Amino acid sequence: MSRKNLKVCIVGTGYVGLTTGVCLAGIGHDVVCIDIDEKKIRMLKAGQSPIYEPGIEDLLKVAADKLSFTTQYTDCKDADVIILAVGTPSAKSGKADLSYMEAAVTEIVNYLHGEKFQVVVNKSTVPVGTAQRTEMIISSILHKQNRQANFAVASNPEFLREGLAVHDTFYPDRIVIGAKNTEALNSLRNMYAPLLEQTFAAPKACPRPEGFPLPALITTDVTSAEMIKYAANSFLATKISYINEISGLCEKVGADVTEVARGIGLDKRIGSRFLQAGVGWGGSCFGKDTAAIINTGLEYAYEMPIISAAVAVNKRQRSRMIEKLQESLKVVRGRTIGLLGLSFKPDTDDLRDAPALDIIRYLVEMGARVKAFDPIAMPNCKAYYPELAVEYTDDVLQLASGCDAVLLITEWDEFRRLPLEQLAERMTGSKVFVDGRNIVDPGVAQEAGLLYIGFGRSGYESGWGYNWRRFHRQLTGKQAVGE
Ligand SMILES: NC(=O)c1ccc[n+]([C@@H]2O[C@H](COP(=O)([O-])OP(=O)(O)OC[C@H]3O[C@@H](n4cnc5c(N)ncnc54)[C@H](O)[C@@H]3O)[C@@H](O)[C@H]2O)c1
The missing domain is CATH 3.40.50.720 (NAD(P)-binding Rossmann-like Domain)
Known part of the structure; x- marks a missing residue:
């Protein structure tokens, strides 16, 4: 598989966003992690992890030249892939509260354009229909701004376990990608290629388990990808x-x-x-x-x-x-x-x-x-x-x-x-x-x-x-x- 290092923006730098960010930087991509929490970003800029997760501080050092942290969305402009990893807590009714997602989507639209193809990826756990709604929000804002962009929305649910988050990201059982657009699918396949083929040099903080089998790649439609996460949990x-x-x-x-x-x-x-x-x-x-x-x-x-x-x-x-x-x-x-x-x-x-x-x-x-x-x-x-x-x-x-x-x-x-x-x-x-x-x-x-x-x-x-x-x-x- 021909592959290139991508520019990746991660929106939401919590347990999932931070782990994904350090691991993608660890396998060679150029990663910018964005969060609205200034304290978190200050700590990360100083090389400290705001969460306790084994291995994460070591990786922050190892991948430092490929990784940056900011409260500004401007870096999304250069991104090939924009990963949404903000929280989706329960509303009182039990429904997933998608307000953080929608606020983040509203911001990133400003940095989508027609100069190159960009994939917007829902990594947060979101109910069926969210990828479609994300696309609709983006399209309607672009329409109002009288602009066009070359983008697609994909679903890529996350299965990491806290406490083993770094391990699970480097050595997953499977990677699920839901996309209807082949270019989006190829871009994400390219982003995950070092994990799928296990060709990256395993970091000292998280060695490759002996006999680790190659992870499965499941490519499917977005609705099934969204359902897979809820069905698994x-x-x-x-x-x-x-x-x-x-x-x-x-x-x-x-x-x-x-x-x-x-x-x-x-x-x-x-x-x-x-x-x-x-x-x-x-x-x-x-x-x-x-x-x-x-x-x-x-x-x-x-x-x-x-x-x-x-x-x-x-x-x-x-x-x-x-x-x-x-x-x-x-x-x-x-x-x-x-x-x-x-x-x-x-x-x-x-x-x-x-x-x-x-x-x-x-x-x-x-x-x-x-x-x-x-x-x-x-x-x-x-x-x-x-x-x-x-x-x-x-x-x-x-x-x-x-x-x-x-x-x-x-x-x-x-x-x-x-x-x-x-x-x-x-x-x-x-x-x-x-x-x-x-x-x-x-x-x-x-x-x-x-x-x-x-x-x-x-x-x-x-x-x-x-x-x-x-x-x-x-x-x-x-x-x-x-x-
Ligand atoms: N924690 C897990 O073990 C786990 C595993 C799999 C999937 N998930 C899913 O991943 C998603 C994120 O979970 P988490 O545990 O990382 O949450 P988290 O609360 O640790 O992190 C979310 C981050 O998003 C930031 N944020 C909120 N709104 C933002 C915005 N508009 N722009 C930029 N940043 C913003 C918050 O400040 C916070 O730092 C959830 O949907 C969750 O269900 C979590």
Whole structure:
């Protein structure tokens, strides 16, 4: 494939825009990242990342000569490709709020022209019809200005995971491009060629996984591309809610959901990922994207009962955390409760729709004293809840000190190796430990003196699941199949 380095403008320099920008610069394109947030741009110009994302600061240095940051749209004039990566949060109705998208489109029109072909790419997650609407907005502004431009609009949904964003951008499973214009398709194929062919030199901060297969390129119509993103996120959210629903029944019948998940996950048709029961999903995407697809259904008088149920089950998991606390402590008012982890998942500082936010609010409303520890997300939580009296601590032991109960909310890797005995020594009363991610061995926690409560793990009382696995590990020095 003949290929050239392109001039790329990215509008919106958040988790998606910044990662896309540094990675496209890393594979040789000339990239300008635009944002209306002056503070963000100031930090980036100084070489600092405004978000916590592993590898991103290293790449900012490595790709510095190919990358620039600005609050001005003027650089869009030279761009071959303009990528829209602004936020599309939920409006109150659940509909995607497209006001940031439309504001950005209105700005970039001024820099579209007829001197060369330019592709406008929707990378933000947007409902079906948005590419068509983007084209309509651009055309009608051009018409009013009595100007013409040589452009096309394409859809290129993003599938990166926060915490692994750089990895997922360099080593994606697939790249989806929705376009009706062949020139637009070719331009984007050209932009992604080094990723599709894996011909770029892998950066030190993010080495190529051994045996990494070439990513698939899916070229399709724009509507299908827009649907692919919502269908993917809704499916993943539903898979988590499915195992959470099963976990509730496991508690009733005395089974261990971690054993059940292991047993079903080894079936290749099912797969073991997204089968971890616990306090449920959060983050900037699953909540808003499930709400938006349900809303799209409603626009067509089409109900989506499976996705609606997945949302309801997820909401119930957050309440289950509080119920478990009430069942064990009986009275929560006046107790000291410690939260281990705040971000919606490990390796990110992102708190959007994090279960911890709801749980903090419930606990404060119930009259508990709330302490918290998170390796990265505490400053964001302080900013989110400036009025709530949460005590932020320096480490897990300081957190446990004086707590009646500790709730593990985020599965940060360091929480998999908690000093449980020291934690128990510092706690008070019945020393309740609610494991919202089922990552702690119940037997080890109980031996350490904690009253362990997991999600869907009542089976451990019979001793079978966790004892069997520990026995297997001791005997063979290896993990059991599917662990
Ligand atoms: N975060 C993820 O994991 C993820 C993954 C896949 C897809 N997405 C989708 O990507 C989109 C962006 O998500 P994000 O998490 O990066 O959001 P974000 O809030 O981190 O970033 C959005 C950025 O856009 C900027 N912005 C808003 N209006 C602007 C304008 N008119 N001009 C220039 N900049 C503007 C904001 O200041 C902000 O920095 C969303 O649609 C989201 O659903 C996100």
